[in-house]
Each structure stands twice: as structure tokens, then as C-alpha cells.
Amino acid sequence: MHLYSTNDQQRSNKVSFQEALFNSLPEDKGLYMPEYFPELKDSFFENIENLTFQEIAFEVADALLNEEIPAVKLRDIIDDAVNFPAPLAKLDDEKFVLELFHGPTLAFKDFGARFMARTMSWFLQESPSDEEIHILVATSGDTGGAVAQGFLNVAGIKVTLLYPKGKVSELQEKQLTTVGNNVEALEVEGTFDDCQRMVKEAFLDKDLRARLKLSSANSINISRLIPQSFYYFNAYAQLKRQLSFDANKKLVFAVPSGNFGNLCGGLIAKRLGLPIQHIVASTNVNDIVPKYLEGGAFEPKPSLQTLSNAMDVGNPSNFARLQAFYQTRPAASETELLNNIQQDISGARYTDKQTTEAIKEVFDKYYGYTMCPHTAVGYLGLKDYQAQQKEDSYGVILATAHPAKFVDTVEDTIGESVKMPESLQAIMQSEKNATLIPADLEALKSHLLKG
Numbered sequence: 001m002h003l004y005s006t007n008d009q010q011r012s013n014k015v016s017f018q019e020a021l022f023n024s025l026p027e028d029k030g031l032y033m034p035e036y037f038p039e040l041k042d043s044f045f046e047n048i049e050n051l052t053f054q055e056i057a058f059e060v061a062d063a064l065l066n067e068e069i070p071a072v073k074l075r076d077i078i079d080d081a082v083n084f085p086a087p088l089a090k091l092d093d094e095k096f097v098l099e100l101f102h103g104p105t106l107a108f109k110d111f112g113a114r115f116m117a118r119t120m121s122w123f124l125q126e127s128p129s130d131e132e133i134h135i136l137v138a139t140s141g142d143t144g145g146a147v148a149q150g151f152l153n154v155a156g157i158k159v160t161l162l163y164p165k166g167k168v169s170e171l172q173e174k175q176l177t178t179v180g181n182n183v184e185a186l187e188v189e190g191t192f193d194d195c196q197r198m199v200k201e202a203f204l205d206k207d208l209r210a211r212l213k214l215s216s217a218n219s220i221n222i223s224r225l226i227p228q229s230f231y232y233f234n235a236y237a238q239l240k241r242q243l244s245f246d247a248n249k250k251l252v253f254a255v256p257s258g259n260f261g262n263l264c265g266g267l268i269a270k271r272l273g274l275p276i277q278h279i280v281a282s283t284n285v286n287d288i289v290p291k292y293l294e295g296g297a298f299e300p301k302p303s304l305q306t307l308s309n310a311m312d313v314g315n316p317s318n319f320a321r322l323q324a325f326y327q328t329r330p331a332a333s334e335t336e337l338l339n340n341i342q343q344d345i346s347g348a349r350y351t352d353k354q355t356t357e358a359i360k361e362v363f364d365k366y367y368g369y370t371m372c373p374h375t376a377v378g379y380l381g382l383k384d385y386q387a388q389q390k391e392d393s394y395g396v397i398l399a400t401a402h403p404a405k406f407v408d409t410v411e412d413t414i415g416e417s418v419k420m421p422e423s424l425q426a427i428m429q430s431e432k433n434a435t436l437i438p439a440d441l442e443a444l445k446s447h448l449l450k451g
């Protein structure tokens, strides 16, 4: 796989997957983007319903990475990274929920974090280095926990998580701050946007770069996005396993979005040949991308705090990548580019009030099915999209977190208690361990160089 930077129109500096994985960001401040997506064979799609999730994931990963990771190794990586299910729950004949929250931290980011950790670990075994890799991660709540679990005890790698003080749930904070060993947590006196900015600045800081081997496990890293395409294929396989599957119906995904990494996973799947006709980019009131999709300017602004806090993003970091999927050569005009994107993706945004109403609506209408606030935002996006369409479609909502992770909101809304998975109960008993720092690069720098 060769990747170019989204800031390098000429594509004159291409890198391998290994380089993109370890560098995270190109020096020109763009994002790494695969130059070419091989289309998967028709026979793969014809037989997909007979494959397991791991087999599907392997076929997809192998098509992208076979030049750099031998098949036997890739199979091991996948078997270890994709070792929990992503079942498709049926709400009704045209609404399905793809549950991506059965991993160790009960959120979809477990897929990306585990795959990234396993591939990095393999490359490090192949070409050992004396220098420790230092992974910096900004988290609005869920990324940090997933990355901490994914990288826990991986030799040669140290992880520093930055999270905004007072802006993550108690449970999320426990997941971030109780892991220990090679994982440390910094509690930043600022917002998620501050955390994200500090990580970006650290990357571009020549001094730090010279002294530490930095990498990022945020969804700016392409290795987080590749595994996030696997489950789109798996949703299709599960639909095909249904007795009533109708191949002529459109396939629509609704993706609750913040930094748009999960949505880019869907675009990878589409480019590899998965018949996705439409994607609904559903956000909370941090609606930078829906505004753009409706013809407005792309205008980052400070994020607002909402109930779906993992999507409280004011400057979505994968936006340049989203555009790059639709960019032509020579480059299209801004208007043409937007037109191309609008063929496949539409935006929608919802308030907290609408979100809790949706949680209640789903609970009442679909026999007690319980959604987390993020998933509920996806549900609303799908419902509104399908209501506008003339034809029936298969609509799949990506359920990004387990409802128990947002237990207060969910219980207040449905008026019943939510069953807490055992892994979460255990973590609530552990002691928080985090270092408080101000929201500026100098503070981060001196912390990193100290230790």
C-alpha cells in the first residue's frame, strides 16, 4: 500500500503503510491517504455470508496490506484484534443496529486500537529498535480507554493519554486512568479541542521530534481506519444471512460522527466494492460537517458539550480525508467536490433533547432495545433519511458504545436500570491515577521530556 499526503496534490512523496503507521502524520500537516483501493472480487461478495467475521476481516486487510504483512502474520493479527463479535440486531424490516461495543472497553474504537497495536507490535518485532515509541492520544472519552487496553504491555511502546478535565464520564475516566504499566493519563485543564491541538503541536515540534519517537493512535492514523472498514462488510454478510434478504434494496449506513474516522472506514469499504448506496453522517449540535454537506463553508469552531460527548468535536480531524476520497485529478472545484460527496453522504444533526427522546422512542417501540446517546443520534439520522426516500432500504445504524457506559443518561431516560457488564463493575472499583496539566504545549513538552 502506498499513501500520499492530502496536502501533496502532486503525490510526489509516497510512503509505505509501515511509515504511515509509525509517523501518523505527514510533515506537511496533511493526512495519509491510500493511493489506490483494490476492488475485492465478486466471488468474495457472493459468498460473504458463509465467512466468519475474522475471515471477512482477513480478506479485506490482505487486499490492502499484502505487500507489507505476510498472510500468515496478518491472520494472527486479525484473529487477535477482531476477537469479539459485532452482531446485527434487527429493529424492523428496514432498520438494523450493528453493535460494535462488545470489545474490552465496550466501544467501537476497540477494533481500531487493537489492530493498530498488533500491527505496530509485529513491525517492531521484525525490525527491533532501542528507541521506545511514544504514542500520544487526545481523547474526548472513548479513544483513550480503547488505546490503553489495546497497547497495554506491548513491548517497546509507551502511551500518554490526554483527556479534558471534568468532560468525560466517571466510567470513561476510570477506563483512562486505571490501566497503569506502559500507559499514563494526563488530565488537561481545557477542552477536547485543546487536547487534540496539543497533540498536533507536539507532533510538529522539531525539538520533541528530535528527542522522542512520537506516534499517534488517534483516527488521524490510517491504521485505525482500515479495521473500521471490516465491520461494514460484516453487516452486509449478516443481512445476506437473513432469509428475507432482497439484493435489490439499497444499503444505507448511519454513522454517529465526531472526528469522522468511523465514517471514513465506511468509505474504505465502499471503495473496496461493498455496495453501500448512502451514508448518513449524523452529529450532535457540533455540526461542522453537516453544515458543509448542506452547501455551507467548512468552519471549525469550539466544541459544545453534549450528552454524546465522544462526538463533541469542533474541528473534525478526518475532514481532509473525507474530501480526499472524492477528490479528482486534476483537482475539482470546491463546488464539484462537494457535489461528488453529496452523491454518497448526507448530514444530519440533533440536540440533546432529540437524543433522549430517541432513546425513549426506541426503547418503547422496539421491545426495550436500549441505545447509548451516540447511537441514538445515528438512529435519528437514519430514520429521517429513510422517511424522505421513496424506496425501502436496509438501514444500518452503527451502535458505537454500550448503553451502560452512559448509564445516568440512559436510566433517567428510560426509567429502568441498565445492566452493567462485569468488566465495567470491576473498573469502577479501581483507583484513578492521572497527572493534572494546563492546556498548553510547553506543559506537555516538559512532562514528556521529564519522563
Ligand SMILES: *Cc1c(COP(=O)(O)O)cnc(C)c1O
Residues within 6 Å of the ligand: 107, 108, 109, 142, 143, 219, 256, 257, 258, 259, 260, 261, 262, 263, 310, 311, 374, 375, 400, 401
Ligand atoms: C469516537 C466515538 C464516536 C465518533 O467516532 P468518529 O470516528 O470520531 O467520528 C461516536 N460514538 C462513540 C461512542 C465514540 O466513542
